[in-house]
Amino acid sequence: MKTKDKILILLAIVLFISACSKQEQPGKIKLNEKWKFITGDNPEFAKKNFDDKNWEELSVNKTWNKQGYPKYYGFAWYRTKFYLPSSLKKNAELRDSLILKLGKIDDFDQVFLNGVLIGENLKNVNRGTKPTDDFKNLDYSFWDKQRRYSLPVNDTLLKWDGENILAVRVYDWGVAGGIYSGKLEITMPQIQDYLKFEISKGDFSESGNKFVKSFSIRNTSAAYKIKGEIEVDLRNNLSDEDSDLLEKEIVLPPQTSENFIVKFDKPDYSETLEYEFEFENESETKLTEGVPYILTPPEKETPQINGALVYGQNTNKPFLYKIAATGKRPLTYRAENLPNGLKLDKQAGIISGKVAKAGKYNVKLIVENSLGKDEKTLEIVIGEKLALTPPMGWNSWNCWGLSVSQKKIADAAKAFVEKGLINHGWTYINIDDGWEIKGDSKKPKRTKDGIILTNEKFPDMKKLGEQIHAYGFKFGIYSSPGPLTCGGFTASYGHEFQDAQTFADWGIDYLKYDLCSYRKLMKDKKSPDELIPPYKKMHEALIKTNRDIVYSICEYGYGEVWKWGEKVGGNLWRTTGDIWDAWDKMYEIGFGQAGLEKYAGPGHWNDPDMLVVGWVGWGPNLHRTNLSPDEQYTHVSLWALLSAPLLLGNDLTKLDDFTINLITNDEVIAIDQDKLGKQASRIYQKDSVEVWAKELHDGNRAVGIFNISLKNKKFALEFNKIGVNGKVTIRDVWKQQDIGKFENKFETPLPAHGVRLIKIFKENKK
Numbered sequence: 001m002k003t004k005d006k007i008l009i010l011l012a013i014v015l016f017i018s019a020c021s022k023q024e025q026p027g028k029i030k031l032n033e034k035w036k037f038i039t040g041d042n043p044e045f046a047k048k049n050f051d052d053k054n055w056e057e058l059s060v061n062k063t064w065n066k067q068g069y070p071k072y073y074g075f076a077w078y079r080t081k082f083y084l085p086s087s088l089k090k091n092a093e094l095r096d097s098l099i100l101k102l103g104k105i106d107d108f109d110q111v112f113l114n115g116v117l118i119g120e121n122l123k124n125v126n127r128g129t130k131p132t133d134d135f136k137n138l139d140y141s142f143w144d145k146q147r148r149y150s151l152p153v154n155d156t157l158l159k160w161d162g163e164n165i166l167a168v169r170v171y172d173w174g175v176a177g178g179i180y181s182g183k184l185e186i187t188m189p190q191i192q193d194y195l196k197f198e199i200s201k202g203d204f205s206e207s208g209n210k211f212v213k214s215f216s217i218r219n220t221s222a223a224y225k226i227k228g229e230i231e232v233d234l235r236n237n238l239s240d241e242d243s244d245l246l247e248k249e250i251v252l253p254p255q256t257s258e259n260f261i262v263k264f265d266k267p268d269y270s271e272t273l274e275y276e277f278e279f280e281n282e283s284e285t286k287l288t289e290g291v292p293y294i295l296t297p298p299e300k301e302t303p304q305i306n307g308a309l310v311y312g313q314n315t316n317k318p319f320l321y322k323i324a325a326t327g328k329r330p331l332t333y334r335a336e337n338l339p340n341g342l343k344l345d346k347q348a349g350i351i352s353g354k355v356a357k358a359g360k361y362n363v364k365l366i367v368e369n370s371l372g373k374d375e376k377t378l379e380i381v382i383g384e385k386l387a388l389t390p391p392m393g394w395n396s397w398n399c400w401g402l403s404v405s406q407k408k409i410a411d412a413a414k415a416f417v418e419k420g421l422i423n424h425g426w427t428y429i430n431i432d433d434g435w436e437i438k439g440d441s442k443k444p445k446r447t448k449d450g451i452i453l454t455n456e457k458f459p460d461m462k463k464l465g466e467q468i469h470a471y472g473f474k475f476g477i478y479s480s481p482g483p484l485t486c487g488g489f490t491a492s493y494g495h496e497f498q499d500a501q502t503f504a505d506w507g508i509d510y511l512k513y514d515l516c517s518y519r520k521l522m523k524d525k526k527s528p529d530e531l532i533p534p535y536k537k538m539h540e541a542l543i544k545t546n547r548d549i550v551y552s553i554c555e556y557g558y559g560e561v562w563k564w565g566e567k568v569g570g571n572l573w574r575t576t577g578d579i580w581d582a583w584d585k586m587y588e589i590g591f592g593q594a595g596l597e598k599y600a601g602p603g604h605w606n607d608p609d610m611l612v613v614g615w616v617g618w619g620p621n622l623h624r625t626n627l628s629p630d631e632q633y634t635h636v637s638l639w640a641l642l643s644a645p646l647l648l649g650n651d652l653t654k655l656d657d658f659t660i661n662l663i664t665n666d667e668v669i670a671i672d673q674d675k676l677g678k679q680a681s682r683i684y685q686k687d688s689v690e691v692w693a694k695e696l697h698d699g700n701r702a703v704g705i706f707n708i709s710l711k712n713k714k715f716a717l718e719f720n721k722i723g724v725n726g727k728v729t730i731r732d733v734w735k736q737q738d739i740g741k742f743e744n745k746f747e748t749p750l751p752a753h754g755v756r757l758i759k760i761f762k763e764n765k766k
């Protein structure tokens with residue numbers, strides 16, 4: 001071969017390899033996984049030449065709480081170096097700016113490049129901006145937001161082909177702090193990076209039978225024009241067919257936006273809006289949004305008694321039971337065969353008093369209005385157990401976090417009544433962490449007699465209890481066996497008996513007892529031998545009081561709590577860490593309950609944590625749940641099948657039609673509250689379909705068929721696989737309609753991440 005040919009072949013190989021490697025490594029620089037770290041605050045730490053060699057190294061993959069600073073909050077600094085090769089710029093498609101992706105930062109951040117502030121709390125700042133502490137007064141935080149800052153490539157701050165220093169000042173106001181999501185990098189933009197869909201997920205306005213969705217697309221680039229085509233399709237998730245709602249060629253000059261409206265019929269089945277932008281270079285940006293759809297039929301005007309039909313209380317302890325009933329107001333209530341010591345308020349439907357004699361009493365409840373009446377038997381069991389069905393109610397944590405206040409609790413109770421939730425069996429109004437006086441682990445902050453103090457946001461606990469009880473609700477509170485709660489407030493360590501009595505004096509009916517700082521007092525936080533004593537102690541304290549207090553153990557499932565939770569007096573126990581409103585989290589927790597069914601039953605329940613539907617947020621700044629409508633149907637159906645405590649965690653003053661219907665379907669709630677108290681088992685799992693079945697007290701079965709994939713599916717439930725013989729009647733539980741009789745199998749479409757919740761009748765209905 002001639003030398004010239006050899007050179008050509010070599011060149012071709014080099015070009016080929018470089019083309020491949022260019023594809024495999026789009027221009028980006030990965031930032032270090034470990035950064036220099038120090039707690040405290042000092043403006044010197046921002047400086048380029050500051051000597052940080054004595055600082056320790058911390059991963060930017062997890063919060064500082066998980067790396068040796070479990071209780072630290074306040075200011076801390078991170079620093080790292082990176083080399084910026086000019087090849088990054090040369091290889092880039094667009095060369096106007098540089099993007100710094102710094103992951104998620106809990107709670108606030110100020111980012112300095114080579115000593116100069118370039119961005120804070122999600123926004124780039126103008127050069128020369130002086131860092132202030134104003135964000136400390138913000139009512140909200142950005143703890144779960146990805147930080148992304150940009151600066152022009154020709155910014156003189158940047159040291160191309162040289163070393164650059166990044167310093168990040170972080171301020172955390174509690175719970176957990178730091179840079180924590182990993183994947184920190186520096187990149188050059190691509191044209192797709194400049195297109196922003198502004199959709200406001202979940203916001204649909206209504207016009208008659210139509211939904212109107214407004215949205216816009218924005219070109220955020222100061223230099224480049226965006227050209228391409230926008231398309232919006234509506235996908236029917238049952239038939240998997242698409243219809244086009246919009247198709248348009250678009251040219252967006254730099255820093256402009258264009259608004260759009262699409263209009264379509266309000267569905268009563270699962271649909272997804274698919275937004276797509278195809279750029280000139282054929283790359284695409286896509287986004288999907290589930291359309292809310294209501295399955296629950298409208299409430300009937302005739303009376304209907306709802307909620308649990310078995311209720312437990314101890315002898316001589318204050319009894320409180322609100323008859324939950326829907327129907328046109330006014331309703332009148334009657335109760336026949338009430339045990340001695342109880343009386344009924346006929347207008348309010350509240351049964352109260354005290355029963356001295358243990359036993360089982362079958363009470364006939366009758367609810368009437370001008371259109372008719374309903375009758376049901378309530379089994380009152382005195383002297384055995386509390387929480388004979390899983391507690392149902394609301395807890396402040398998933399919406400208000402530590403910003404909870406007496407007013408917010410009182411508003412939640414009021415909203416329970418005004419929005420009609422009280423008519424469906426929702427009972428508990430529970431305060432989570434954040435009501436206590438800020439703690440000090442060395443010296444408990446209490447009165448001189450050792451009585452626990454509330455903080456200024458809770459001026460009158462007793463009054464709050466009275467307000468809550470006046471509606472017929474139960475009142476719940478939170479504490480920890482350690483000296484401090486998870487939020488750093490005073491907890492019950494060393495004052496268990498005193499606190500239990502204080503709670504009883506306030507009218508408390510439910511205590512969530514959260515391990516938190518007790519972990520510091522343990523050698524092995526997962527050892528049942530060490531976990532049992534503090535939980536047992538509080539149980540002993542609770543039963544000594546003059547009230548019945550449902551006992552909710554919260555220690556995240558450590559030491560297989562389900563095996564000993566009942567023995568230490570627990571009525572429910574968390575089986576996992578905290579939930580939040582992401583499919584992966586809800587999936588991991590909910591579907592991870594398989595195998596725990598044998599530990600649940602009347603009076604003792606597995607608790608897969610609270611519901612994340614509606615507006616949630618863990619602090620004052622709330623957002624609509626990130627779960628799609630189908631994911632929410634899955635969440636509520638699964639929790640009902642699991643006989644899980646149903647504790648809402650959303651802002652009840654902000655309830656849309658979808659959410660109300662999701663949490664007031666009496667047939668779904670009845671599955672959860674079924675008096676047999678059997679938690680569902682997973683009876684089938686294959687190809688991303690899971691089938692969970694629960695035995696009910698009437699001998700029928702509730703069955704959830706779940707599609708855990710992101711694709712719509714059709715599925716045939718074969719009866720021989722789930723032990724069903726012959727021809728059976730099947731009912732659609734969400735729609736509250738019998739679907740028909742089926743033999744051998746039941747076929748159903750399943751939307752992506754969606755569910756079909758059915759009831760299979762043991763007898764063939766006529």
Ligand code: GLA
Binds near residue numbers: 433485487
């Ligand atoms: C823990 C619990 C949560 C909540 C917070 C309060 O994380 O698991 O449910 O109670 O503490 O600080």
